[in-house]
Amino acid sequence: MRGLGSLGLWKNLAKEALDQTAIVAKFLCLLHVTNTYLCTATLVCYSFFFLLFIHLSLLYTHISIYMIWKEFKWISWMQVYGPSMLPTLNLTGDLLLVERISARLGKVRTGDVVLVRSPENPRKIVTKRILGMEGEKVTFLVDPKNSDRCQTLVVPKGHIWIQGDNIYASNDSRNFGTVPYGLIQGKVFCRVWPPSGFGYLE
């Protein structure tokens, strides 16, 4: 009899655990959809407060821990750092808001700062500015440190020309050529951290 009683107890526990897991799974799906299709916050260097927030709210089932690890890895691959976008973005530690809707609808324009998956390494995402959309003519300094030589080309259909704001220290379309539009991950529209630089990016 005692065995049967504890069986009922286990059943209740299992049911409760399943309910909690369902709520967590739904929340993570909502997080994924918001991140992929609407808007996400990208860390331009370190991400410890994101990790803290996620861990504090979801630290109680095995499934959620596994998915947190996956989410964190995914977010961490969006860290971008380096001097290629000075003076617009700082060297380290900028937190940006990236929206995904414009890229999907094709509303990205010349002059936007975008997140692009690097054509040299698909696991790396870089932040650059679009200087030319398809059909536009782009003039650029081939090697600004050594010479004043300029080159002009027309961007082919379905491609874009990206360049970092700091042309002296930027690995961009001047090195790897035009990139297909399908590599754009999102458009940067706002800087959240540091608070001194808060506001829309020009």
Next chain:
Amino acid sequence: MGSQKFLWNVAKKYFTFGLITLTISDRYASIVPVRGLSMSPTFNPSNSASLGSLSDDYVLVEKFCLEKYKFSHGDVIVFCSPSNYREKHIKRIIALPGDWIGSSYTHDVQKVPEGHCWVEGDNSASSLDSRSFGPIPLGLVRGRVTHIVWPPQRVGAVERRVPKDGLSFY
């Protein structure tokens, strides 16, 4: 008032279901139809004798490969077209970064750049692939085809196959 609550409940259920389906299809696997004949006879083998040959093949596309972007020669992949990001194409990977690819028609050989891959359709005669638009960045890949799930008589795994013709030495 009761019907309003009922409608709200139904809407919530549909919304949750939509969210979960979208997440699974983005991160794990999804089922897509194959259009066109560029991958005959692997997909859509055009066979005018059999009935129902007009319906497309449906294939299972897995997204786990997008974590590490690790592909092998002969994988069939789904990727966004480099000339129109809204279109998706299905082709087979012939060469990976660092490989040399050459065709039997022209005698020039080119090296596939880092982070790119060379894709070709199985049906060389009617396939718009890397022979026209060059190697594509691996970042455009959206998934890897593993199985055919429709029509039932052709259900099975899609094999990795490297074509013998067309020079490609590693």
